[in-house]
Amino acid sequence: xxxxxxxxxxxxxxxxxxxxxxxxxxxxxxxxxxxxxxxxxxxxxxxxxxxxxxxxxxxxxxxxxxxxxxxxxxxxxxxxxxxxxxxxxxxxxxxxxxxxxxxxxxxxxxxxxxxxxxxxxxxxxxxxxxxxxxxxxxxxxxxxxxxxxxxxxxxxxxxxxxxxxxxxxxxxxxxxxxxxxxxxxxxxxxxxxxxxxxxxxxxxxxxxxxxxxxxxxxxxxxxxxxxxxxxx
Amino acid sequence: xxxxxxxxxxxxxxxxxxxxxxxxxxxxxxxxxxxxxxxxxxxxxxxxxxxxxxxxxxxxxxxxxxxxxxxxxxxxxxxxxxxxxxxxxxxxxxxxxxxxxxxxxxxxxxxxxxxxxxxxxxxxxxxxxxxxxxxxxxxxxxxxxxxxxxxxxxxxxxxxxxxxxxxxxxxxxxxxxxxxxxxxxxxxxxxxxxxxxxxxxxxxxxxxxxxxxxxxxxxxxxxxxxxxxxxxxxxxxxxxxxxxxxxxxxxxxxxxxxxxxxxxxxxxxxxxxxxxxxxxxxxxxxxxxxxxxxxxxxxxxxxxxxxxxxxxxxxxxxxxxxxxxxxxxxxxxxxxxxxxxxxxxxxxxxxxxxxxxxxxxxxxxxxxxxxxxxxxxxxxxxxxxxxxxxxxxxxxxxxxxxxxxxxxx
Numbered sequence: 001x002x003x004x005x006x007x008x009x010x011x012x013x014x015x016x017x018x019x020x021x022x023x024x025x026x027x028x029x030x031x032x033x034x035x036x037x038x039x040x041x042x043x044x045x046x047x048x049x050x051x052x053x054x055x056x057x058x059x060x061x062x063x064x065x066x067x068x069x070x071x072x073x074x075x076x077x078x079x080x081x082x083x084x085x086x087x088x089x090x091x092x093x094x095x096x097x098x099x100x101x102x103x104x105x106x107x108x109x110x111x112x113x114x115x116x117x118x119x120x121x122x123x124x125x126x127x128x129x130x131x132x133x134x135x136x137x138x139x140x141x142x143x144x145x146x147x148x149x150x151x152x153x154x155x156x157x158x159x160x161x162x163x164x165x166x167x168x169x170x171x172x173x174x175x176x177x178x179x180x181x182x183x184x185x186x187x188x189x190x191x192x193x194x195x196x197x198x199x200x201x202x203x204x205x206x207x208x209x210x211x212x213x214x215x216x217x218x219x220x221x222x223x224x225x226x227x228x229x230x231x232x
Numbered sequence: 233x234x235x236x237x238x239x240x241x242x243x244x245x246x247x248x249x250x251x252x253x254x255x256x257x258x259x260x261x262x263x264x265x266x267x268x269x270x271x272x273x274x275x276x277x278x279x280x281x282x283x284x285x286x287x288x289x290x291x292x293x294x295x296x297x298x299x300x301x302x303x304x305x306x307x308x309x310x311x312x313x314x315x316x317x318x319x320x321x322x323x324x325x326x327x328x329x330x331x332x333x334x335x336x337x338x339x340x341x342x343x344x345x346x347x348x349x350x351x352x353x354x355x356x357x358x359x360x361x362x363x364x365x366x367x368x369x370x371x372x373x374x375x376x377x378x379x380x381x382x383x384x385x386x387x388x389x390x391x392x393x394x395x396x397x398x399x400x401x402x403x404x405x406x407x408x409x410x411x412x413x414x415x416x417x418x419x420x421x422x423x424x425x426x427x428x429x430x431x432x433x434x435x436x437x438x439x440x441x442x443x444x445x446x447x448x449x450x451x452x453x454x455x456x457x458x459x460x461x462x463x464x465x466x467x468x469x470x471x472x473x474x475x476x477x478x479x480x481x482x483x484x485x486x487x488x489x490x491x492x493x494x495x496x497x498x499x500x501x502x503x504x505x506x507x508x509x510x511x512x513x514x515x516x517x518x519x520x521x522x523x524x525x526x527x528x529x530x531x532x533x534x535x536x537x538x539x540x541x542x543x544x545x546x547x548x549x550x551x552x553x554x555x556x557x558x559x560x561x562x563x564x565x566x567x568x569x570x571x572x573x574x575x576x577x578x579x580x581x582x583x584x585x586x587x588x589x590x591x592x593x594x595x596x597x598x599x600x601x602x603x604x605x606x607x608x609x610x611x612x613x614x615x616x617x618x619x620x621x622x623x624x625x626x627x628x629x630x631x632x633x634x635x636x637x638x639x640x641x
Contacts, residue, residue: 050307052437073310084305086243093242097235101310 001026001148001177002047007056008201009042016042018201019056024148024179031188031209032181033227034198040181041081043198044150047179048078061147074102077141081153083133087126091119091136095143102144110143117165131162138170151180155187167191185227189213197226236319243296244323247288251331255284256338263342273339275354279361281335285327286365291381293320294373294432298440307436317432321369321425328365363420364389370428373435374444388448392455396462405508405528406469408462416458423454470527472499472510474640480624482509485531486611490619491517492572493610493627493639494531513572514627516619519641604630 002024009017016039024030032040045051046058049065049072058065065072085094091114099105114121117135125133134154141149149170155163167190170176182188188195188209195212197205205212205226213227241248259277266273297303306316336353343350364385371388372381400406431447473479476499484495493514500508508527515521524531607628608621618630619638627639 048308050304050437070310070312073308078308080304084301086239086300086302088242097239098309100235 001061002179003057003059004043004046005057007046007053007058009039009046009051009053015201017046017053020202022196022203022206024177025194026177028193029176029178029180029191030194030196031192032179032196032198033183033185033188033213034181035183038183038198039201040183040198041152044078044152044179044181047148047150048073048076074104074144075147077144077146077149079134079137079141079149079151079154081156082130083125083128083137085125085137088124090122090124091128091139092121094125094136094140098140098143104145106143106145109145110139113139113142113170131158134158135162135166138166142170147177149176149178151178153182154180155182155184185213199226233315233318236315237322240293240319240323244289244293244327247292248327248330251281251284251288251327252334255281255331255334256341259335259338260342260345263339264346268346268348272351272354273343273348274336274351275339277335277337277339277342278332278353279335281331281333281338282328282361282365284335285324285331286368287382289327290324290365290369291372292378293324293369294435295375295378295381298376299378303435313433313436317429320432321428324366324369328362359414359417359420363417363424366421366424366428370424370431370447373428373431374440374447376440388451392451396459399462399466403466403469403527406466408465412461419454419458423451427451427454468500469508472497472512472523474499474512474521479640481621481627482624483531484610484621484627486516486619487572490611490613490617491515493619494572495627496530514639515572516627516629516638519639521639604635607635 002022004020004022007017007020007022008015020039020043022043032043034040042051046053047060047065049069052066060072061075063071089097095107095110099107113119117139119136119139120128120132123132125136128136138151138154154166158166180187180191192209192213194207195205195209196203197212259280262280263271263273263277266276294303297306306313309316340350367389368381368385371385372378375381375384400408427447427450430450431443434443434446474497479497479499481495481497484493486493493516495512495514496509497512498509509530510527511524511529511531512521513524606623607630608624609618610621610627611619613619616631620628620630622628622635622637626637629636629638
C-alpha cells in the first residue's frame with residue numbers, strides 16, 4: 001500500500017527524513033507517532049506527491065506519486081491538520097468541486113458520512129467550528145472511496161464529542177487502510193492496529209499497537225524510553 | 233475545467249464586481265477633469281481599465297492562494313495544476329478585456345458628455361500593455377506577496393529589455409524592421425503566459441523560490457532570441473562585410489600613387505532596413521582593409537589643405553549639429569592620400585557646397601575603359617592603369633584591357 005525505501009527529505013539544512021524505510025499493512029489503522037516537526041506531515045505529503053524526495057523511492061498503491069500523481073491522488077484520501085479550503089466555500093460546494101476529479105466518486109457515502117458526522121453542508125467554512133471543518137474535510141476525503149486514507153493530526157483541537165464522532169464514524173468503521181499521524185499517545189492507543197514511531201527522521205519502532213504503546217496506553221517497558229524520546 | 237472556472241469566479245467575483253461598479257464612474261469623473269487636448273480620453277480610459285484589472289486581479293491570483301493557505305489544497309488535486317492554471321488565465325484575460333472595455337466606454341461617455349470631438353482608440357501600444365498586464369500575473373507567482381508584483385515586473389522586464397534598448401540608443405540611426413518589432417511586441421503576451429505556466433508548475437513541490445528560478449530561466453530563454461537578433465542587427469550595423477551579397481560601394485577615392493582607396497560602402501539592404509555607409513580604407517597592394525570610424529562616418533575628398541603636400545581625404549567622424557541642412561559641424565580626420573594615415577584631426581564647419589567644391593575634378597578616362605559597362609573610374613594612374621569600381625561591388629585595376637580584382641579578394 002505504501003512503500004518507502006531509503007527516503008530522505010531535507011528542507012534547507014534541516015534533515016526531516018533520513019534514509020527512511022517504511023511499509024504499510026493494508027486494511028488496518030496505522031498510527032504514525034512522533035513529536036511536532038518529526039516529519040509526519042512530510043511523510044504524508046510525499047505519499048501525495050506534493051513533495052519530492054531528495055533520495056530514495058516512494059510507492060503508493062503501486063504507483064510513484066511524483067511520476068504518476070493523478071493515479072495516486074485518485075485513490076488516496078487526505079485530511080490535513082486544519083481545513084485548507086476556501087473560507088467562502090461550503091462543504092456542499094467542496095463536494096461539487098471535487099466530484100469531477102474522482103472517477104470513483106461515491107455521493108451516497110459522502111451523504112452518509114455527512115449525516116453521521118452532522119456536517120453542516122451549507123455553511124461556509126469560515127463559519128464552521130474547527131471540529132465541523134475537520135468533519136467536512138473528512139467527508140470530502142472519504143467521498144471518492146479511497147483505497148488509502150491519510151489523516152494528519154485529525155483530532156488536534158477537536159472536542160471530545162467531535163473526536164468520538166470521527167472515531168466511530170470513520171476510523172472504527174473498519175476495512176479502510178488508514179495512516180494517521182499524531183503526537184498523541186492516547187489517540188494511538190485508542191485507534192491503532194499498528195503503530196510506527198518516527199524520530200530523528202527514521203522509524204524507530206513499528207509493530208502491533210499493543211507491542212508498541214501497550215494496552216490502555218501503558219507502553220511495555222522496553223518501548224518506554226523510545227516513546228519518551230519520540231513523543232514526550 | 234468548469235469547476236475550476238466556477239471556483240476562480242467565486243473566489244474573485246468581489247474584485248471583478250468591484251471593478252465593474254467603481255471603474256466607470258471613477259474614470260468618467262477623472263477624465264472629465266482633464267483639460268481638453270491633453271490626453272486621448274478613450275485610450276486613457278482603456279489603459280486605466282487594463283491596469284486596474286492587472287493590479288487588482290493579476291497580481292493576486294497566485295499570491296492570494298499562498299496567503300490564504302489554499303495552494304496546498306490545489307496542489308494535491310488529482311487533476312494537477314494544469315486546469316487550475318488554465319482557469320486562472322482565462323479569468324484574468326476575461327477580466328482584462330472587460331475592464332479595458334469598461335474603461336474605454338466610460339471615457340467615451342465622458343468625451344461625449346463634455347462635448348469634445350470623438351477621438352479613436354489608439355492601439356499603438358496595445359501589445360505592450362497586454363503583455364505587461366500578463367507579465368504581472370507571471371512575476372507575481374515568484375513572490376510571496378502580490379503587492380510586490382508591479383515593481384518586480386517593472387524590474388524584470390526592465391532588466392531584460394534594457395540591454396536591447398541601450399544597444400539601440402548607442403547606435404543612433406539604427407532602426408529595426410517594423411515587422412521584427414511587431415513580432416517582439418506581440419510575443420510579450422504569449423511569452424508571459426508560458427512563463428506564468430512554467431512558474432506555476434514550479435510550485436508543484438513547494439515554494440516561491442523554485443518557481444522564481446524556473447520562471448527567470450524561461451524568461452532568459454525567451455529573451456535570448458530577441459537579444460541575439462538585436463545583437464546581430466547592431467553588429468551588422470556597426471561592421472561591414474565586403475563579402476556580403478548586399479555589399480555596395482557608394483563612392484570611392486584613390487589616393488596619390490594608387491596605393492590606397494578610400495571607400496564609402498554599405499552592406500545593408502536598401503529597404504526596409506536602410507543601413508549606414510561605412511568608411512573603409514583599402515590597401516590596394518595587399519587587399520587588406522579596415523573600417524574607419526563609426527557607422528555613418530564618410531570620406532570626403534579633400535584638396536591640398538592645411539599645408540599638406542599630398543592630396544587629402546577628409547574623414548568626417550561625427551556631425552554634431554544637423555539642425556540645418558546647409559551647415560554641419562564635423563569632426564574631421566585628415567587622411568594622407570598617399571599613406572592612408574591620419575595626420576590631422578579637428579572640428580570644422582563645412583558647408584555642403586564647400587564639401588562638394590573639394591571634390592576632385594573628373595579624370596579623363598581612356599576611351600577603351602570608358603566603353604566598359606558597369607565600371608566607374610576612380611583614378612587613372614601615370615602609367616595609364618585605371619582603378620575603378622566594378623558593378624558597385626569591387627575595386628578593380630584595368631591594365632592593357634585586362635581587368636584584375638583588387639578588393640575584396
